[in-house]
Every structure is written in structure tokens, then in C-alpha cells.
Amino acid sequence: QQQVKQSPQSLIVQKGGISIINCAYENTAFDYFPWYQQFPGKGPALLIAIRPDVSEKKEGRFTISFNKSAKQFSLHIMDSQPGDSATYFCAARNSGYALNFGKGTSLLVTP
Amino acid sequence: DAGITQSPRHKVTETGTPVTLRCHQTENHRYMYWYRQDPGHGLRLIHYSYGVKDTDKGEVSDGYSVSRSKTEDFLLTLESATSSQTSVYFCATQADGTVQTQYFGPGTRLLVL
Numbered sequence: 001q002q003q004v005k006q007s008p009q010s011l012i013v014q015k016g017g018i019s020i021i022n023c024a025y026e027n028t029a030f031d032y033f034p035w036y037q038q039f040p041g042k043g044p045a046l047l048i049a050i051r052p053d054v055s056e057k058k059e060g061r062f063t064i065s066f067n068k069s070a071k072q073f074s075l076h077i078m079d080s081q082p083g084d085s086a087t088y089f090c091a092a093r094n095s096g097y098a099l100n101f102g103k104g105t106s107l108l109v110t111p
Numbered sequence: 112d113a114g115i116t117q118s119p120r121h122k123v124t125e126t127g128t129p130v131t132l133r134c135h136q137t138e139n140h141r142y143m144y145w146y147r148q149d150p151g152h153g154l155r156l157i158h159y160s161y162g163v164k165d166t167d168k169g170e171v172s173d174g175y176s177v178s179r180s181k182t183e184d185f186l187l188t189l190e191s192a193t194s195s196q197t198s199v200y201f202c203a204t205q206a207d208g209t210v211q212t213q214y215f216g217p218g219t220r221l222l223v224l
Contacts, residue, residue: 006153032211034211034212034213036215041217041218042217042218043115043201043203043215043216043217043218044154044215045215046212046213046214049211049212089153089154093211097142097159097161097205098144098156098159098169099154099156099213100156101146101153101154101155102153103151103152103153104153
């Protein structure tokens with residue numbers, strides 16, 4: 001059973017546009033929500049993360065918005081660039097430290 | 112990448128043969144994880160370790176075993192490989208419970224014929 005549901009599966013955005021990826025979860029025990037970025041042939045790398053006591057976190061062009069009551073969180077990539085083309089995974093962690101990943105979103109930013 | 116190496120990086124094997132994948136880290140991280148990545152499934156946890164000789168199962172552990180005799184090495188064994196175990200396998204490490212970041216290795220691409 002998928003504990004974290006991610007959408008969309010794929011996304012095409014023009015250069016300079018905003019990319020938005022959404023995730024939803026059910027387990028209220030989750031206490032840490034990271035986003036990972038993965039380029040072809042590479043392992044995932046941490047992009048940005050948030051805890052449920054914060055509603056928004058911004059790092060450069062990347063922002064996580066977190067809605068605890070709706071059990072949803074999203075990644076916004078502002079001014080999307082072709083170099084942002086990658087697969088993005090949301091995840092959620094419970095007290096056991098293992099991460100539960102969404103199925104991933106393949107982002108293509110066109111020139 | 113927290114000094115994580117995986118070996119081999121690519122392997123082709125036949126159904127029914129045992130296979131061992133190795134993860135080696137140089138950062139002295141306490142926690143180590145094995146995930147598999149398949150199209151349409153994201154990353155799924157196979158097994159993890161929270162210390163030397165301390166391991167536990169993840170959500171897709173059937174057909175896999177692990178061992179951790181040293182802090183730096185975490186081995187994943189497919190006891191009798193099946194075609195359904197064709198996948199990309201990633202090792203990850205985490206320093207301790209208070210430091211959240213999991214660092215991933217470069218992956219091992221396994222094909223079971």
C-alpha cells in the first residue's frame with residue numbers, strides 16, 4: 001500500500017514557468033517530509049525538506065508548501081530551467097527513520 | 112553522496128542463482144538502507160540496518176537477506192534470483208536519528224534472465 005501518493009506522474013513546463021508537484025499522505029505519525037531529485041543514472045539527492053510544524057520552506061527557487069490539516073504537501077519550482085529536468089520524489093518519515101516514497105514525477109522543462 | 116559506493120554497478124544473472132550486492136560507506140553513518148526502484152513504483156524499502164548486526168525488514172523483503180558485520184559495509188543477498196527482482200538497487204545511509212538526511216549511492220542495475 002502506497003503511503004504517500006504523488007501527482008502528476010509527468011509534467012512538462014516551459015522555461016521560466018512554475019512547476020508544481022503534489023503529495024498526499026494518511027499517516028499522521030509522519031514527522032519529516034523531504035523531496036528528492038534524481039537525474040538519469042544517478043541516485044536520488046535531497047533537494048529540500050520540511051517538518052509539519054512549518055507551513056512553508058523556501059530554498060532558492062524551490063519551495064515546499066505544507067498543509068497539515070489536509071495532509072498534503074507540494075513542491076514549487078519557480079523560474080523552471082532545463083537543468084531542472086529530472087525525476088522528483090516526495091517522501092515521508094515516521095519514527096522508524098525509514099522513508100516512504102511517492103512514485104515520482106518526471107519533469108521536463110522545455111527551452 | 113556521503114562517500115557511498117555500490118558494487119557491482121551492473122550485473123546480469125540467471126534465475127535461481129544467488130546474488131550479493133555490496134554497499135560501502137566512508138562516513139561512519141549508523142543507519143543504512145537498501146531500496147529498489149522500479150518504474151511506476153518509486154523507491155521501496157527492502158531492508159535496513161540501525162547498527163552492526165542490527166537489521167530489520169522493509170516493505171518488500173521477501174526473497175532478500177542482509178548482513179552488516181562492519182559499520183561501513185551493508186550486503187544485500189538475493190538468495191535465489193527471480194525475474195521479478197530485476198531492478199535498480201540503491202543503498203542509502205543516514206548519520207543518526209536526529210540528522211534526517213538520507214544519502215544515496217549511485218545504484219546497481221540488476222538484470223535477472
